[in-house]
Amino acid sequence: MNDSKRASLGMEIALIIAALLFMLPVLYLVAMTFKEPGIFYKPLKLPDQLYLEYYKQALGVEFFRSLWNTLLITIGGLSLTIFVASMAGYALSRRKERGFQIFFYLFMSGMIIPTVGSLIPLFKLATSLHLINTRLLLVFLYTAGFIPFASFLYAAFTKSIPRELEESANIDGCGSVRTFWVIIFPLLLPATGTFILTNAYGIWNDFLTPLIFLNSSEKMTLMPMIVQFIFNKQSTNFGPVFAISVLAMLPLLLFFILTQKHMLKGLVMGSVKG
């Protein structure tokens, strides 16, 4: 709908004002990181110089370690989900036997059942598997949480791929596994894209799961680290907390800017197909 109605000037101005108000907290956050201690608690004062001390304090070993952990867990969780859910979604979409139907509904119920109640048994399970306080555990937990949504997404996209493709590949002597990874999986790229674009933020920004299942600072991700920073150093200056918050947000912001165009498209496909 490219030639839809134009907005009136008044409406455009109202929208611009609203948009600026929405951006204000972000701008405020960034401004705070440059305010020297003397004016830090004067909320209406803008920084009058580029005060970089908070960033120097924030950019310590702790930050880079947490950044690395967050990156590992995010990429690990997304990759493992894509790996197992693409296969599962494909199988669920192609087979209509009873067993597959049961798993279809089992996965579907996973989209409704919240994980709050399961946290404690999970904690016990993780302890008995010697997975507590490991990044691998978080990768598994995120994957388990994403499997229902991702499988449905892949199942929906598989429907639009003609069966003849697999049949002809089979006749050519291509096994099921190779057929899937060489022929089908590349065609499911839009599903993969939609999944990454809509769920990368969830892992990166998650606070509760690492808070419960990780306990050493060696393994900690960015969000719980920020909260620990707040709770440990409540009496002292908040400057470094703000600086870490900006730094933790920056990679996502970059990702967002780079993928923004596809994001809207991805959401459309996710909601139409899903």
Added chain:
Amino acid sequence: MNLKRKQVVAASLFLVPAAAIFLLFFYVPFIQSIYYSFTDWSGIGAPTFIGWDNYLHVWKDPHMTEGLKNSLKMAIFGLLVQNSLALLVAISLNRQFRTRSFIRTAFYLPVIISLVVASVVWGQMLQFDGFINAVLNQIGLGAITEDWLGNVKTSFPSIILLTQWQAIGYCAIIYLAGLQAIPKDMYEAAEIEGARGFSLFRYITLPMLMPAVSIVLFLTVVGALKLFDLPYILTNGGPGTSSYTLFLAVYNAAFKENNYGYATAGGIVLAIFIVIVSIVQLTFTRRKEVEL
């Protein structure tokens, strides 16, 4: 027949990894939690079976009941205010104008910011000597300044308004996606039939938007029930129990008081609410979609 059998085996093998991870890390703990919810268990030693006691206590515990009330308030606010504002934003963004992509980005920007970072900024802005009160003083509204998060009356309303900062943009983008999926010739046909303005919205836009509406309503209500990060970091449920949510009450019962059996019962109650909401929402919106 043999080929079919081979295909079934292959497909089963495709399903196994996902099914194994899902069952082990999602379903088994969920089933276990149902058992634990009927026991008195502190995490150490064997759980003792106590029947429905935990479930009866949930309704007498002010943390849980206040948390539930707050979640309901937030859900109602979300349905009425957030939903309409998001739709308004989406309809405006669906028009043509120069600054459109800037405005779309601005509205969506808060969505990608974590609740932790949002708490850091807003916690500072809402302090008694923070930005909000300073602005109020500047424009002569000093009389209504408040310790927004430290006051029984304003703590949870402040948190609700805070959630709007992210929720409006998110829902607006879903609505926008829904609006752009409506074929343009439907409007043309309706205009030829003589439909104008509001009746176009009422008879074309709204029914066609129902799938998006159902997604947004669901996300709003479930989001209200599951809200945790903001009250945990900003107020820890206080002052008193004024800003508890059900999720926070469950978390505190489990990890602060080590009352695991009771906490899982709270978790199950929460789960039941979410399941009820999902079913009501699905049947309701599905009927609406059919009406078209």
